[in-house]
Amino acid sequence: MFESGLRLRIPPSPTGSLHLGTARTALYNWLLAKRFKGTFVFRLEDTDRERSKSEFVTDIIEGFKWLGIDWNEGPLRQSEHKARHQMVVNQLLENNLAYECFCSSEELEQIRISQRALNKVEGYDNRHRNLTKQEKDNFRAEGRKPVIRFKLLNKAEITWTDLVRGKMSVNASDLGGDPVIAKDNGDVLYNFAVVVDDHDSAINCVIRGEDHLHNTAKQIPIYEAMQWEIPQFAHVPLILTANREKLSKRKHGDIASISNYLKAGYLPEAINNYLIAMSWQFPSDDHKEVFSKEEAVLHFDLKDLSKSAAIYDPLKLNWFCKEHFQRLSAEEVLTRAKTGGFLEALNNLKEYSPDEQLKIISLMKDGLIKLNDLSNPASAANLLVFCQAPNLQDLKEEAENCLREPEAKIVLSELNNLLETLADLNPEIVQKLLADLAAKTGLKKGKKLFWPIRVVISGNIHGADLVALLSILNKNRLQERVKEALKYLEM
């Protein structure tokens, strides 16, 4: 199908930070480019001068890098192709395939209102298609500046075979009139610029969101007018929120922006996995769910994409996160946490040797969702227990109650006594320590025996394996916290 070589592109607009949906479209492009050894072009769609910002350019590039989505050409900037765009506009004008339209926005609005009243397609009624020179001069004399409109041939059936959806067809008369391709200030518009740029980059396969379906219908006639080869099109399904609306940067910025995931310490491999799996399934017999984008490359094909929109499910994302954390070595997690700055709030972690730090990470990483959780008190995977004594004045009710049990005091003072006889702790010693403690207190095991210890070290009745916890914490910290608690209970 692509004898000359597959050429794909991703054209984000730097009017906002990298969007989850853009990342997913980029991923599908990337997957296909890798699979069929194509060329992937990265272009910044920055023709909207007011809304485009350089900080967003940085954000988008950083986002792609973080996800591991690389490209072969670019970043190209649409704004740098102005002269070329102007040239094509003129060519269209000369060939009578485009024309000047002097309608004011008020007139346009009037046209829409009357069309709507008649249950017709809203849009422009092409009234300035055949203006005489005299009429144009009159408008100019009024001080009106024209926009340039492209002549859509009415009634023409615009068809293409979509690589995801199959045969598609839109009637040109349903497109809302001749589209504006250049504003009255000369700036060209998206639907035009994208055609010129894609053609100039020899793009032969356009993968984009389903929200572009009508744009494709508007763009194909431009290719035809210029006698340019029309690329293949593939419209991928959208990502919807839980209440079934298109995921938008404005309304759902927190979950829509890739940079938020980066900052929170999500694993890019988990994001990629989730994004790909949203509309695509690993084809092998086991239909495995957890995979890398590199594994997906081996099997990915547009025809296997789902046609229906997918609803963003944070719980499922979390699951992918856990799965990918479990697959990472403790060394890797520690490195990423350090380089990402996620350990900075955990000052005292430096007191532990590198080897101890690894033990800490491997003890905690299985329930990890994002690196942020390492220092988040609300997370079960936080490392706070290793870094600071709990604030006993401010315990949760269940923890406070546990400490107020009469047995708690006995357990703690016996523990304190036993600790006096010990030097450094290790798992074997802790094992024995707890057994001795059980014997001394007469409490076999269970809540009465272990929960007070947990509360004293972490402020929580739940947590990671106690033996591992205590042996890493070691004698001094443990004893300190036990004494502190005994003091607190005396008050």
Place this chain on the structure above:
RNA sequence: GCCCCCAUCGUCUAGUGGCCUAGGACACUUCCCUUUCACGGAGGCGACACGAGUUCGAAUCUCGUUGGGGGUACCA
């Protein structure tokens, strides 16, 4: 309003006319493991939107209805 797209458990999906009393995953839930939580293991709950066709036979094909989404800019 008009145009287009989509339609299997709450969610993501497998399923391309008989292997389907519809399979998997997330979530939820029961039990087991465990000194707690988590992990892990074994179960459970739970769907072919509806109505007509076509066919010996339909989740799968056709039409209609309904529902959902997107689009409808001198934004991208």
